[in-house]
Amino acid sequence: MISPLPIEVDLPQESRAPARVARSYWQEAWGRLRQNSIGMVAGGVLVFFVLVAIFAPLLAALITHQNYQTLDLTNTFAPPLSPNHILGTDDLGRDELTRLLFGARVSMGIGFLAVFVALTIGAAVGLVAGFYGGLIDGLLMRFVDIILAIPAIFLFILMAILFKPNTVTLALIIASVGWGSIARLVRGEVLSVRSRDFMVAGAALGARDSRLIVRHLLPNVMHVMIVFGSLYLGQVVLIEAALDFLGLGISPPTPSWGNMLTNAETFFFHSRTLAIFPGITIFLTVLAANLFGNAVRDAFDPRLR
Amino acid sequence: MAETVLEVRNLTTHFKTPEGVVKAVDGVSFELHAGETLGIVGESGSGKSVTALSVMRLVPRPGQIVKGEVRLKNRDLTSLTEAEMQEIRGVSIAMIFQDPMTSLNPVFRVGWQVAEPLFVHQNMDRIRALAEADKMLGRVGIPNPKERARDFPHQFSGGMRQRAMIAMGLTTMPPVLIADEPTTALDVTIQAQILELLRNVNREFGTATILITHNLGVVAGMCKRVIVMYAGKIVESGPTADVFAHPKHPYTWALLKSIPRLDADQRQPLRPIEGIPPDLIDLPSGCSFHPRCPFKIERCKRDTPSLIPVGDTQIAACWVTQSGVELKDA
Numbered sequence: 266m267i268s269p270l271p272i273e274v275d276l277p278q279e280s281r282a283p284a285r286v287a288r289s290y291w292q293e294a295w296g297r298l299r300q301n302s303i304g305m306v307a308g309g310v311l312v313f314f315v316l317v318a319i320f321a322p323l324l325a326a327l328i329t330h331q332n333y334q335t336l337d338l339t340n341t342f343a344p345p346l347s348p349n350h351i352l353g354t355d356d357l358g359r360d361e362l363t364r365l366l367f368g369a370r371v372s373m374g375i376g377f378l379a380v381f382v383a384l385t386i387g388a389a390v391g392l393v394a395g396f397y398g399g400l401i402d403g404l405l406m407r408f409v410d411i412i413l414a415i416p417a418i419f420l421f422i423l424m425a426i427l428f429k430p431n432t433v434t435l436a437l438i439i440a441s442v443g444w445g446s447i448a449r450l451v452r453g454e455v456l457s458v459r460s461r462d463f464m465v466a467g468a469a470l471g472a473r474d475s476r477l478i479v480r481h482l483l484p485n486v487m488h489v490m491i492v493f494g495s496l497y498l499g500q501v502v503l504i505e506a507a508l509d510f511l512g513l514g515i516s517p518p519t520p521s522w523g524n525m526l527t528n529a530e531t532f533f534f535h536s537r538t539l540a541i542f543p544g545i546t547i548f549l550t551v552l553a554a555n556l557f558g559n560a561v562r563d564a565f566d567p568r569l570r
Numbered sequence: 571m572a573e574t575v576l577e578v579r580n581l582t583t584h585f586k587t588p589e590g591v592v593k594a595v596d597g598v599s600f601e602l603h604a605g606e607t608l609g610i611v612g613e614s615g616s617g618k619s620v621t622a623l624s625v626m627r628l629v630p631r632p633g634q635i636v637k638g639e640v641r642l643k644n645r646d647l648t649s650l651t652e653a654e655m656q657e658i659r660g661v662s663i664a665m666i667f668q669d670p671m672t673s674l675n676p677v678f679r680v681g682w683q684v685a686e687p688l689f690v691h692q693n694m695d696r697i698r699a700l701a702e703a704d705k706m707l708g709r710v711g712i713p714n715p716k717e718r719a720r721d722f723p724h725q726f727s728g729g730m731r732q733r734a735m736i737a738m739g740l741t742t743m744p745p746v747l748i749a750d751e752p753t754t755a756l757d758v759t760i761q762a763q764i765l766e767l768l769r770n771v772n773r774e775f776g777t778a779t780i781l782i783t784h785n786l787g788v789v790a791g792m793c794k795r796v797i798v799m800y801a802g803k804i805v806e807s808g809p810t811a812d813v814f815a816h817p818k819h820p821y822t823w824a825l826l827k828s829i830p831r832l833d834a835d836q837r838q839p840l841r842p843i844e845g846i847p848p849d850l851i852d853l854p855s856g857c858s859f860h861p862r863c864p865f866k867i868e869r870c871k872r873d874t875p876s877l878i879p880v881g882d883t884q885i886a887a888c889w890v891t892q893s894g895v896e897l898k899d900a
Contacts (some may be wrong), residue, residue: 289722290677400632462673468628469667470660470687470738473653484677 304560391451499554664739679718808884
């Protein structure tokens with residue numbers, strides 16, 4: 266016969282340990298993201314470019330003392346570190362660094378606007394399709410299939426001819442294709458969330474469909490949107506640069522990293538550095554967006570690592 | 571007799587699937603009186619949960635209420651528009667679910683979720699609704715409700731989540747509460763606590779409760795009246811004591827025989843019900859239970875028995891007992 270061991274249990278004097286702070290899902294994800302140094306650096310790079318874009322005129326006034334359109338035909342193809350031109354000048358004697366600063370406005374502006382538009386449309390379509398299912402789902406998703414089946418580059422070319430591309434139209438053109446993928450992702454996530462009891466419980470306490478979708482579904486699929494958004498940002502920057510490079514996007518004299526590359530290609534044998542700087546900024550932005558996207562995904566779903 | 575708060579008449583819910591029509595609920599009628607706890611028992615797939623969801627009009631696709639009435643205070647819920655129904659749910663009828671682990675939204679604080687019916691139905695402002703939720707969490711036995719209300723569901727144990735679910739159902743003081751297997755996912759000690767809580771709720775708030783379960787012990791302890799369902803139909807109903815003492819349907823009889831009892835002869839083997847539950851698409855002819863019934867007579871294969879009084883207090887759908895035969899061990 267085994268007698269029960271006397272077990273001493275340390276019962277807390279108060280029924281609750283003091284100051285155990287309840288951390289939300291978001292706070293926990295943020296905590297994990299902060300542990301990821303590569304992700305944080307990548308995020309920092311993105312923030313840096315955003316700040317550069319926002320404060321481009323200020324930075325130009327403080328650092329380069331140049332206007333991005335000021336020509337100086339007596340001082341073309343100045344090498345980096347020449348007086349008054351930290352990164353040199355281009356074929357028309359315009360300050361390269363100033364143009365890069367303003368180019369960030371185009372890339373970041375189009376990048377974030379396109380991501381925002383694609384996420385909004387995509388999430389709305391995905392939520393509605395996934396929540397209602399049936400015919401609505403079928404119609405919306407077949408429409409998404411059609412959108413995704415269009416060869417994007419031809420669409421971009423057509424749109425660029427139909428609408429004169431500026432920052433806003435170009436962002437909308439890019440987003441008009443990009444929302445399809447996010448709609449699919451969100452719908453897939455909705456299908457798995459929708460079948461959980463709290464959705465039925467929400468309906469059972471009399472919540473309207475709109476409340477169920479916005480208050481209960483959306484926060485549960487938000488992580489998919491955030492991850493997709495940051496990965497998509499890199500893609501948009503790349504697409505935008507490519508369109509500019511092909512002359513279908515933002516056209517000179519407005520500087521963008523893409524059309525600066527086009528220019529650099531023309532004068533490649535005069536000055537190699539002209540190709541390097543916009544190339545580096547594009548490369549850094551896209552790399553940072555991808556790394557940050559991956560880090561966010563790991564933060565939301567630690568099991569994936 | 572107390573006033574009837576909910577009356578279900580000939581409720582029939584079908585699921586149209588490619589394989590055929592699943593008759594999940596097939597002509598179910600019952601009444602729920604004010605302040606009582608009514609048990610609905612039956613094995614998995616007998617239509618208990620679909621009956622509850624039909625009352626709430628929340629049957630998942632492709633299910634559909636084909637006919638019948640659900641009368642709540644002289645309104646037929648089956649004929650209301652979806653918008654009108656949303657005003658009924660959570661106000662007149664609340665429902666709590668089987669699995670407390672998935673019944674709370676993981677991204678919101680518990681207090682907020684308990685307060686949600688107040689936001690939805692009474693347009694109560696945030697501070698008052700949350701204070702109301704704290705109070706309600708306290709009443710369902712959550713210690714330190716003010717602090718715990720700021721927790722997220724994953725910080726609650728299963729029993730606490732079920733308490734929170736019950737609190738959520740009760741914030742608007744609905745006259746009818748449907749509890750769909752509220753204790754199935756909990757361990758035994760917690761089950762007892764939750765049942766005690768439901769009993770208190772029933773007493774204090776006067777909420778009429780429909781308790782759906784497959785646990786006959788729970789029914790014996792909680793419910794004055796019980797309904798036994800088999801293959802989408804009610805096969806027997808009556809006062810719990812009478813139904814358990816003298817079952818008037820062979821299915822009830824067999825169910826009672828198949829549970830272990832502490833006071834019975836230990837050497838007697840348990841007797842399971844032979845066979846498997848019927849295919850709801852292709853029900854057996856006559857009485858759906860006849861292929862598994864030890865008492866069956868010829869007539870059971872041909873004609874479907876109707877639910878009529880057998881004995882003084884019970885009703886049963888069985889040709890054998892209706893002809894006056896007692897159900898006894900063969």
